[in-house]
Amino acid sequence: MSILNKNIKELADGLASKEFSSAELTQFYLDRIEKYDDEVKAYNYVNENAINQAKAIDEKRSKGEDLPQFAGIPVALKDLLITKDMPTTCSSKFLEGFKPPYVGTAVSLLEESGFINLGKLSMDEFAMGSSNENAAFKQTRNPWDTEKVPGGSSGGSAAAVAAGLAPFTLGSDTGGSIRQPASLCGVVGMKPTYGRVSRFGLVAFASSLDQIGPLAKSAYDSAALLSVIGKHDAKDSTSANVEQKDYTKDLTGYVKGIKIGVPKEYFADGLSPDVKTAVDNAVKKYADLGCKLIDISLPHTDYALATYYILATAEASSNLGRYDGIRYGRRAEADNLRDLYFNSRTEGFGDEVKRRIMLGTYVLSAGYYDAYYIKAQKVRTLIKQDFVEAYKKVDAIICPTSPTTAFKAGAKTEDPIQMYLSDVYTLSLNLFGGCGLSVPCGFDSDGMPIGVQLMGNYFDEGLILNLAHAFEQATDFSRIPEKLKI
Amino acid sequence: MATNTKIFCNCSNQFGSDPNTNVCPVCLGMPGVLPVMNEKIIEFTVKAGLALNCEIRERSIFARKNYFYPDLPKAYQITQFELPICENGYVDIELEDGTEKRIGVTRIHIEEDAGKLVHESDGSGVDLNRAGTPLMEIVSEPDIRSAEEAKAYVQKLRSIMKYVEVSDCNMEEGSMRCDVNLSLRPFGQDEFGTRAEIKNVNSFKSVERAAKYEEKRQAKLLDEGGTVVQETRLFNADTGVTASMRGKEDAHDYRYFPDPDLVPLVIEESFINNIRENMPELPDARMKRFISEYALPKYDANVLTAEKSYAEFFETALKTHNNPKGISNLIMSELMRHANEKQCGIDEAGISPENLAEIVKLLDAGTISGNISKKLFEEVISSGKKPSEIVEEKGMAQNSDAGELEAIVQQIIDTNPDETERFRAGDKKLQGFFMGQIMRASKGKANPGVVSQLLNKLIK
Numbered sequence: 001m002s003i004l005n006k007n008i009k010e011l012a013d014g015l016a017s018k019e020f021s022s023a024e025l026t027q028f029y030l031d032r033i034e035k036y037d038d039e040v041k042a043y044n045y046v047n048e049n050a051i052n053q054a055k056a057i058d059e060k061r062s063k064g065e066d067l068p069q070f071a072g073i074p075v076a077l078k079d080l081l082i083t084k085d086m087p088t089t090c091s092s093k094f095l096e097g098f099k100p101p102y103v104g105t106a107v108s109l110l111e112e113s114g115f116i117n118l119g120k121l122s123m124d125e126f127a128m129g130s131s132n133e134n135a136a137f138k139q140t141r142n143p144w145d146t147e148k149v150p151g152g153s154s155g156g157s158a159a160a161v162a163a164g165l166a167p168f169t170l171g172s173d174t175g176g177s178i179r180q181p182a183s184l185c186g187v188v189g190m191k192p193t194y195g196r197v198s199r200f201g202l203v204a205f206a207s208s209l210d211q212i213g214p215l216a217k218s219a220y221d222s223a224a225l226l227s228v229i230g231k232h233d234a235k236d237s238t239s240a241n242v243e244q245k246d247y248t249k250d251l252t253g254y255v256k257g258i259k260i261g262v263p264k265e266y267f268a269d270g271l272s273p274d275v276k277t278a279v280d281n282a283v284k285k286y287a288d289l290g291c292k293l294i295d296i297s298l299p300h301t302d303y304a305l306a307t308y309y310i311l312a313t314a315e316a317s318s319n320l321g322r323y324d325g326i327r328y329g330r331r332a333e334a335d336n337l338r339d340l341y342f343n344s345r346t347e348g349f350g351d352e353v354k355r356r357i358m359l360g361t362y363v364l365s366a367g368y369y370d371a372y373y374i375k376a377q378k379v380r381t382l383i384k385q386d387f388v389e390a391y392k393k394v395d396a397i398i399c400p401t402s403p404t405t406a407f408k409a410g411a412k413t414e415d416p417i418q419m420y421l422s423d424v425y426t427l428s429l430n431l432f433g434g435c436g437l438s439v440p441c442g443f444d445s446d447g448m449p450i451g452v453q454l455m456g457n458y459f460d461e462g463l464i465l466n467l468a469h470a471f472e473q474a475t476d477f478s479r480i481p482e483k484l485k486i
Numbered sequence: 487m488a489t490n491t492k493i494f495c496n497c498s499n500q501f502g503s504d505p506n507t508n509v510c511p512v513c514l515g516m517p518g519v520l521p522v523m524n525e526k527i528i529e530f531t532v533k534a535g536l537a538l539n540c541e542i543r544e545r546s547i548f549a550r551k552n553y554f555y556p557d558l559p560k561a562y563q564i565t566q567f568e569l570p571i572c573e574n575g576y577v578d579i580e581l582e583d584g585t586e587k588r589i590g591v592t593r594i595h596i597e598e599d600a601g602k603l604v605h606e607s608d609g610s611g612v613d614l615n616r617a618g619t620p621l622m623e624i625v626s627e628p629d630i631r632s633a634e635e636a637k638a639y640v641q642k643l644r645s646i647m648k649y650v651e652v653s654d655c656n657m658e659e660g661s662m663r664c665d666v667n668l669s670l671r672p673f674g675q676d677e678f679g680t681r682a683e684i685k686n687v688n689s690f691k692s693v694e695r696a697a698k699y700e701e702k703r704q705a706k707l708l709d710e711g712g713t714v715v716q717e718t719r720l721f722n723a724d725t726g727v728t729a730s731m732r733g734k735e736d737a738h739d740y741r742y743f744p745d746p747d748l749v750p751l752v753i754e755e756s757f758i759n760n761i762r763e764n765m766p767e768l769p770d771a772r773m774k775r776f777i778s779e780y781a782l783p784k785y786d787a788n789v790l791t792a793e794k795s796y797a798e799f800f801e802t803a804l805k806t807h808n809n810p811k812g813i814s815n816l817i818m819s820e821l822m823r824h825a826n827e828k829q830c831g832i833d834e835a836g837i838s839p840e841n842l843a844e845i846v847k848l849l850d851a852g853t854i855s856g857n858i859s860k861k862l863f864e865e866v867i868s869s870g871k872k873p874s875e876i877v878e879e880k881g882m883a884q885n886s887d888a889g890e891l892e893a894i895v896q897q898i899i900d901t902n903p904d905e906t907e908r909f910r911a912g913d914k915k916l917q918g919f920f921m922g923q924i925m926r927a928s929k930g931k932a933n934p935g936v937v938s939q940l941l942n943k944l945i946k
Binding site for chain 2: 080082088090095098100101102104199200201202203204206207208234235236237238314315317318321322324326327328337341361364365366369373
């Protein structure tokens, strides 16, 4: 069995039984990065020390030392997760070469479990975008067709998994930034419940919506990674005081009797026929597996996009104020303080980031605050209530992840609204705060992957992971593109 | 606030460290960091709120105040805007004429401080030690009607805050700062006039001076037919003048919104009750008790309770010797003069409450005279020894032996026949002359009471 097809448990077993060493495993991925990343452009930074760290673990293993569960298994990280000894850039010129002086909580939990960090993955600048075209350094492409985008903002994280440039990765999801690229690249991507994973060390885009989550080839790997990073953290006031648990134990594959809601608002205009067909088939598959499919309504869905873009940009405008050229990051030439701010931010930020800072500043301004920000907060409450009501009737909700499959690079860059619509099916969940994932459910007529989304109630990760797992067992849509199989 | 650590991180809240040594990724505003509320600060704020008779809000929230400045690492200050922790309190102040006046307290909210800029000849630096240190902002109702009232209010606030130990209120170190808002209106008018806010008012004296200056400035402006503009003005303590800093049109739009990184703060009733039960006695209550329990004059009680340290010193001294008025006198005269000269607290002046009480005890027992007691006080401060030891060593005890003293008195009478005659004829002014002579002859040790009796007996 090729290393590429192994899940996390098989990798751990292979290392434990010395079928292969961590150095060999790490080198395998470094070689693939070397071979394919010029085309995929997933990595902003490849960790030069990865192989040495792997060798150190091999040495400990050969001495018979006690090692953590996942010692020596490689992983790669979206470039907004704070790491030490290597840059964290958020794919922004503003933070080019920036090496933070601390490590974030999720990353340190991975380190404690023995993972080897392969490097930092490209993304839309500051997680703002749906195609990875807003990345300042590497505009990641879709491994299935490199003329096309991988989705975003965790485009590098999704593409790296799809292309076999990492066994699994971490991304972040503010309005669909894990699930949408997972869908477009044909991998599993999960956004945990808000508060499940500590945001300490996640560079903030929109603090009330951001959440770190795994991208992987399977529900099983996703569950294993979530079990590691899903831990209460006193350094994050919004971290939920919920027990850490082993989600792989929830993956029984038994889903009979689970009630799945099918929201009519998510199958309306704008959904591409190929995606609709694939998602309809997924719904049927769940019926075949014994789930009860129930028609439901999430009546305020139409307002989600506008609500999201008011709240997310408002928070972003404040969160990104710290990039001022005073303490770290880019500092432009200037004769006075005003110009220092102005020039540094002008040079450091890309167009989409500037657009969102301006939108957010506007909606928080005196005279507009009530009409936009407060109104949007009220609508957010209504959208939350939609979900609360729905989960009184059903255990999970099924719908498309993205209205289309991957589109050609450049196709939507001139039309921000079209780009924003890529997340129309994912961002409601962030406003609600529950968990959700995208799992591959087919291919379009061009052979591009399609994902189906499963949305769960607060802290119901185990349930939707099991649903995804059962689906994977009954189907065969998870695969690596033929041309990238070596 | 006098907490050990900052409001949202574990950095030290100590004043005076080397620049940028009390900092971490959180208070430096690094990407990806998050604030976590220091629980001690909630305790302190509730304490302050109870001391100022406030209602404590069960649920309060934190807001971001957004603006750019190099001393503000995140480009926003975490503060409270809507729903502060404490509201609707009051402080009673005493006016010059002895009457009391109640000043309303609108709210108390908590926030983080910014860092500070250090300007030098070759450029400016940013010191972020102060960034993230906890502040409490106390907003008063527009109840203050004069510069004197303003000063009395601020002094009373300081006294109370020191009593509850939430702050050392050291104005030099910036741990207490005030903004004075002042407006004028024609006599009889209900609505307030346009106000100016005066910043950089950093001492009690400045509060009074700034308010007086501003009152005059606005009065002149209005009398000449002008209008007061709403603006922020800066007080200059060297010149005593306020000058415009920025007008309303330049006012920032701070874009306040609830901070999504901090969940709403919910204070449980039991938390408040626990603090309420452990509240120290406050200055007003203590002042009243000093009058009733120790029969002190109101003046003494006021002075002794103005600072917690005075009251503590006084009551500790009483345990050694129970003469409240005697101890009060010595504290208010010698001890306060000393502390004033040395610019230190009375507990740092070099005499313990026990030693001070012993001086009063020696005085009351007639062992030393009033004059000697002042000398003895100096000796205790300079040597640190016990008063009784010093009296022994230096032979400071006064002579009350009637037999010994009679000889001295008789000798003075004998050598001053003229004065003796006049004194006998009723010239009572000569009492002082005789006392002085006798004291000199006894090297100051004669007990004046005994001498006085002997004099009257022998000259009759």
